[in-house]
Amino acid sequence: MSATLVILGATGDLTRRLLMPALYRLYTMGHLEGLSIVGYAVEDWSREQFLAHLEQNLQQFAQDFDPTAWARLAGQVSYRSGDLSAEKLGVLHEGLSPSALFYLALPPSLFGTAAQGLGQAGLNQENGGYRRLVVEKPFGYDLASAEALRTQMHSFWAEEQVYRIDHFLGKETTQNLLVFRFANRFMEPLWNAQHVAQVQVTFAETLGLEGRWRYYDQAGALRDMLQNHLMQLLTLTALEPPSFWDAEILREHKVEALRSVRPILPEQVDQFAVRGQYTAGLMKGQPVPGYLQEENIPATSHTETFAALKLYLDNWRWKGVPFYLRSGKRMAADYAEVAVQFREVPTRLFDGERHLSNWLVFRMKPQESLDMVAWAKRPGLNLETRKVVLSAPYERQGDPEYSAYEQLLLDALQGDRAHFLRFDEVEWAWRILEPVLSAWKEGKPEDYEANSEGPAAQAGLMEPGQMWRPLNIPEAE
Numbered sequence: 001m002s003a004t005l006v007i008l009g010a011t012g013d014l015t016r017r018l019l020m021p022a023l024y025r026l027y028t029m030g031h032l033e034g035l036s037i038v039g040y041a042v043e044d045w046s047r048e049q050f051l052a053h054l055e056q057n058l059q060q061f062a063q064d065f066d067p068t069a070w071a072r073l074a075g076q077v078s079y080r081s082g083d084l085s086a087e088k089l090g091v092l093h094e095g096l097s098p099s100a101l102f103y104l105a106l107p108p109s110l111f112g113t114a115a116q117g118l119g120q121a122g123l124n125q126e127n128g129g130y131r132r133l134v135v136e137k138p139f140g141y142d143l144a145s146a147e148a149l150r151t152q153m154h155s156f157w158a159e160e161q162v163y164r165i166d167h168f169l170g171k172e173t174t175q176n177l178l179v180f181r182f183a184n185r186f187m188e189p190l191w192n193a194q195h196v197a198q199v200q201v202t203f204a205e206t207l208g209l210e211g212r213w214r215y216y217d218q219a220g221a222l223r224d225m226l227q228n229h230l231m232q233l234l235t236l237t238a239l240e241p242p243s244f245w246d247a248e249i250l251r252e253h254k255v256e257a258l259r260s261v262r263p264i265l266p267e268q269v270d271q272f273a274v275r276g277q278y279t280a281g282l283m284k285g286q287p288v289p290g291y292l293q294e295e296n297i298p299a300t301s302h303t304e305t306f307a308a309l310k311l312y313l314d315n316w317r318w319k320g321v322p323f324y325l326r327s328g329k330r331m332a333a334d335y336a337e338v339a340v341q342f343r344e345v346p347t348r349l350f351d352g353e354r355h356l357s358n359w360l361v362f363r364m365k366p367q368e369s370l371d372m373v374a375w376a377k378r379p380g381l382n383l384e385t386r387k388v389v390l391s392a393p394y395e396r397q398g399d400p401e402y403s404a405y406e407q408l409l410l411d412a413l414q415g416d417r418a419h420f421l422r423f424d425e426v427e428w429a430w431r432i433l434e435p436v437l438s439a440w441k442e443g444k445p446e447d448y449e450a451n452s453e454g455p456a457a458q459a460g461l462m463e464p465g466q467m468w469r470p471l472n473i474p475e476a477e
């Protein structure tokens, strides 16, 4: 493949921590032959300075850094400095392959300007190759700003040229939701409201702000995690089965799932959404500050660091099944999963007990695994039951491991749009959240202590007889 990858924002955090390590790894695995990489940023650096900066960061962030391999890859890397005006961006024409991909590793407020600048400079024009634009999340700040950004972008770039990243779509467990559902005959008959009682999507992090105050205090957990990552996990769990593998059909089905989400009425937001903000506590025995004491966070900030939602999909398959989504920072564990609970069996044949805990769990953290929680006979003279967990670690020894960015960069270079968001997916995700975003302009989040399970009010979202799954579930459930 002969192509150019231009990274706008090449001196920034995303490039040094995630993009370059991913590119380096892809290179060492032989995937980047014929690709030139151009870094572009405002810093007035020489190529040597840029390479030294990359090398220093690769030593820290790349797996198995090998200076010889880097020296070879560095031969494919150049640097240009300039701002986002068409006039300055025009310099990128020099030495550009007919096929080029422009990666906006920039603050979200600059996505529109950059897309426009590239367009005005004519870099969007395809002539014997492709021109693609890769955009990071968040795409917009709410529905109106997402639509405005789209209009700005689309005066120059066609939808097919735009690759909107949600890095969760590059994760193994996310992709496995589709594979496990549609490659196993026993799944489809059970995958509906008749058999499924509830779905819980949890993404709990022990991390706090990690110096990202500028972005995070504007965003909050609902925009940072639920609008994109968790909503994607929901759509992949809920969508109707495509009959063949095609990016457009897949995305069509995802949008259909989102469109069937019952709108939350403004007066009912409290019954469907809960927010929290962490206070000081002890993490691994060390004191950590509360959100309001974090550096640069205003003492009056009402930004939520935890958000939970209950959504219903009003369609034939899912009518009446609650989908609970939640994510928070400074929680008691790094714990993430999509957990599907099946309904109780109709009889109580054994030990008069209710057999409620049939779960199928797609676990992402702490380890990727697939767990089925079932009932089996307790050894002994009586016909009694006990829980067993059929657990399959996702990876086997020797399996190749790719990070989400490695997968997605390669997909974008190869033109596979299946794991990128189409605009209407983003749009519908915002639409679902609009009433919540609007209600949350008033009032404030509930406090929760760092190293806890989150705010107490989250329990109020649950339907009778349902409870959040605890974090830190031991292997044997």
Ligand code: BG6
Binding pocket: 167, 205, 207, 224, 225
């Ligand atoms: C990012 C969010 O998109 O996803 C972060 O902005 C979050 O706040 C991160 O920590 C979680 O994803 P991962 O892949 O790092 O676990």
